[in-house]
Amino acid sequence: MHRIGKQFRFEAAHSLPDLPEGHQCSRVHGHSYAVEVHLVSDGELHRPGFVVDFAELAPFGAHVRDHFDHRDLNTVLDAPPTSEHLAAYFYHWCCDHLRLPEPVRIEKVRVSETASTFAEYGPVLP
Numbered sequence: 001m002h003r004i005g006k007q008f009r010f011e012a013a014h015s016l017p018d019l020p021e022g023h024q025c026s027r028v029h030g031h032s033y034a035v036e037v038h039l040v041s042d043g044e045l046h047r048p049g050f051v052v053d054f055a056e057l058a059p060f061g062a063h064v065r066d067h068f069d070h071r072d073l074n075t076v077l078d079a080p081p082t083s084e085h086l087a088a089y090f091y092h093w094c095c096d097h098l099r100l101p102e103p104v105r106i107e108k109v110r111v112s113e114t115a116s117t118f119a120e121y122g123p124v125l126p
């Protein structure tokens with residue numbers, strides 16, 4: 001199997017509802033988010049030796065830039081803007097919008113709010 005990925009970064013604010021009183025994340029605060037899109041393929045490489053050109057992920061970068069960078073994430077997502085909900089949203093966006101040749105698949109999307117945390121979302125493996 002070949003695995004490739006690309007990282008996208010954006011700055012945004014959020015607050016998280018339904019947390020115990022006094023929890024620091026119930027206050028509005030910001031993160032420098034990192035989003036990684038991971039692709040996997042068990043097919044042949046394409047010249048000059050690509051699973052796909054990383055440039056095929058450019059539409060995702062544009063979506064992140066246009067709709068997430070320097071935004072209040074509570075007004076962007078329909079769900080509380082946790083790392084988990086963001087990872088699921090980005091995974092489904094990539095599945096719906098990226099045109100990837102068979103047998104290339106989106107393995108998972110990983111979202112990090114900080115250098116020490118992450119959440120991943122992808123299909124259940126057989």
Ligand SMILES: Nc1nc2c(c(=O)[nH]1)N=C([C@H](O)[C@H](O)COP(=O)(O)OP(=O)(O)OP(=O)(O)O)CN2
Pocket residue numbers: 016025029081082083084113114117119
């Ligand atoms: N499972 C999750 N837990 C938390 C999330 C989340 O999205 N998923 N988010 C938060 C907050 O957004 C918070 O800003 C980040 O949490 P945390 O890394 O705990 O915050 P710190 O940078 O202050 O971490 P320290 O190690 O305590 O410095 C919370 N939890």
Ligand SMILES: [Zn+2]
Pocket residue numbers: 014025029030031113
């Ligand atoms: Zn936060």
